[in-house]
Amino acid sequence: MNHLLLLLPITLSLFFTPCLSNSNTNTNKLKFKEAPEFYNSRHCPSIEKNDILCSEEGVQVAMTLDRTYLRGSMAAILSVLQHSSCPQNIFFHFVASSNSTTLLHSTISTTFPYLNFHLYPFRHDVVAGLISTSIRAALDCPLNYARSYLPNLLPLCVKRVVYLDSDLVLVDDIAKLAKTPLHKNAVLAAPEYCNANFTSYFTPTFWSNPSLSLTFADRNACYFNTGVMVIHLERWRLGDYTTKIEEWMEVQKRMRIYELGSLPPFLLVFAGNIVPVDHRWNQHGLGGDNFRGLCRDLHPGPVSLLHWSGKGKPWVRLDANRPCPLDALWAPYDLLQTPFSLDS
Numbered sequence: 061m062n063h064l065l066l067l068l069p070i071t072l073s074l075f076f077t078p079c080l081s082n083s084n085t086n087t088n089k090l091k092f093k094e095a096p097e098f099y100n101s102r103h104c105p106s107i108e109k110n111d112i113l114c115s116e117e118g119v120q121v122a123m124t125l126d127r128t129y130l131r132g133s134m135a136a137i138l139s140v141l142q143h144s145s146c147p148q149n150i151f152f153h154f155v156a157s158s159n160s161t162t163l164l165h166s167t168i169s170t171t172f173p174y175l176n177f178h179l180y181p182f183r184h185d186v187v188a189g190l191i192s193t194s195i196r197a198a199l200d201c202p203l204n205y206a207r208s209y210l211p212n213l214l215p216l217c218v219k220r221v222v223y224l225d226s227d228l229v230l231v232d233d234i235a236k237l238a239k240t241p242l243h244k245n246a247v248l249a250a251p252e253y254c255n256a257n258f259t260s261y262f263t264p265t266f267w268s269n270p271s272l273s274l275t276f277a278d279r280n281a282c283y284f285n286t287g288v289m290v291i292h293l294e295r296w297r298l299g300d301y302t303t304k305i306e307e308w309m310e311v312q313k314r315m316r317i318y319e320l321g322s323l324p325p326f327l328l329v330f331a332g333n334i335v336p337v338d339h340r341w342n343q344h345g346l347g348g349d350n351f352r353g354l355c356r357d358l359h360p361g362p363v364s365l366l367h368w369s370g371k372g373k374p375w376v377r378l379d380a381n382r383p384c385p386l387d388a389l390w391a392p393y394d395l396l397q398t399p400f401s402l403d404s
């Protein structure tokens with residue numbers, strides 16, 4: 061029937077964080093170790109604790125939290141703190157489904173008692189009606205779309221935020237990433253891949269319809285990864301890009317213009333107009349080959365962030381005693397209590 065379904069290159073799905081509704085791990089029972097307190101080094105600007113939320117001298121980080129990926133999120137948070145020279149100046153903005161905020165709030169506060177954070181409830185019905193079934197049902201999880209609502213969810217005083225997926229760890233100071241210059245009124249900075257086949261992200265229906273494909277006519281559009289982004293929230297709000305993304309999702313409901321979930325609307329609105337982030341901040345694909353489960357190696361060049369994008373997740377492979385070699389780099393950030401200490 062739809063041949064594109066069969067021909068979609070393997071690499072396409074490599075970049076996405078799937079959202080599996082209910083895996084076989086009972087995440088209600090997950091218990092995490094308490095992370096240590098992290099302190100600013102002497103050169104850090106001193107910011108009153110109550111002012112960190114709106115401070116432009118601090119670093120604002122946004123992440124979505126769900127129970128399935130909680131173990132990954134915890135590791136990501138720990139890695140951010142551990143490699144930051146001013147960890148006390150970081151504020152975390154977490155977005156979670158409105159029906160799980162209580163549980164997640166208590167998990168975060170017990171695991172990171174010193175963390176500056178706020179948890180924003182995300183109501184699924186905001187996007188539920190806009191989501192069409194994508195090629196991988198797992199990508200349709202409403203929380204995947206929460207990143208396009210950050211400018212509405214976060215307080216107006218937050219002007220710039222670093223958005224991070226849950227399947228990654230940083231091994232460098234997040235302040236460097238946060239400082240990415242957003243010149244020329246750019247709204248987004250993200251790792252951009254101009255060698256990826258951009259055509260393949262949209263259907264023949266899209267490309268054969270001039271009024272749609274003209275969207276990219278005068279843009280040097282390249283694929284970019286939405287799992288690591290620096291977002292200028294103020295400019296986003298001014299340009300009302302959330303509505304622009306929603307408009308493309310409406311088009312998608314009427315005619316199939318892409319096959320994947322939350323990424324294509326981002327490409328439609330921003331591709332060709334983003335500031336490229338150095339690839340060292342997205343050593344991606346470590347989740348491995350989606351079909352055969354093959355392990356992947358690092359791309360050449362320096363490493364500031366390791367991203368297990370793709371179907372395989374390091375915690376799943378470690379638990380199954382079938383880790384990929386690079387999963388050993390994730391393991392030191394795992395805060396899960398071992399089953400042996402659960403009883404204590």
Ligand SMILES: *[C@@H]1O[C@H](CO)[C@@H](O)[C@H](O)[C@H]1NC(C)=O
Pocket residue numbers: 081157159160184
């Ligand atoms: C929370 O809401 C989502 C979507 O409506 C649903 O799939 C999930 O089962 C709910 N979780 C709980 C614990 O009620």
Ligand SMILES: *[C@@H]1O[C@H](CO)[C@@H](O)[C@H](O)[C@H]1NC(C)=O
Pocket residue numbers: 257258259260
């Ligand atoms: C890019 O993808 C399109 C659609 O999937 C395909 O027709 C085309 O041959 C690809 N181009 C290259 C250079 O691989």
